[in-house]
Amino acid sequence: MNRGFNQVTGLFSFAEKYIRNDFLILKGEKTQSSKLGRRQRMAKNNPFVCLKSLPENPHIILADDVYTTGATLHHAADTLKKAGAGIIESITLAR
Structure with missing residues (x-):
């Protein structure tokens, strides 16, 4: 599934001049986590790299x-x- 709208960017557009999204990048391709259970999500390798x-x-x-499980925020x-x-x-x- 490929999303066409970034909800976070849309919601916080009023603060655009304060938002920095150039420090982190996903290494490799993002794998879909929606079909994984909590343990599987938490056990995944950290997909982020600081640029x-x-x-x-x-x-x-x-x-x-x-x-969902907090894995994305935890890794970031x-x-x-x-x-x-x-x-x-x-x-x-x-949530």
Whole structure:
């Protein structure tokens, strides 16, 4: 399935000048997780890579459209923490 609209970007368009989406990238192809169970999702390898250095000790808010198991946010936060992020918080649109 290929999505044509990014719900997170659409919802937070009012804050566009504050949004940075150039630090993380998915390595390889994103595999669909919707058919996997919680244990399988949490056991997946971290799909994120940090592309560049973060500003010193930044406060980061991760946004995701749907929270199912938290694996996506967990992996993204882990990658950013290892890259030097300070406080990491998250917001999701639906659970």
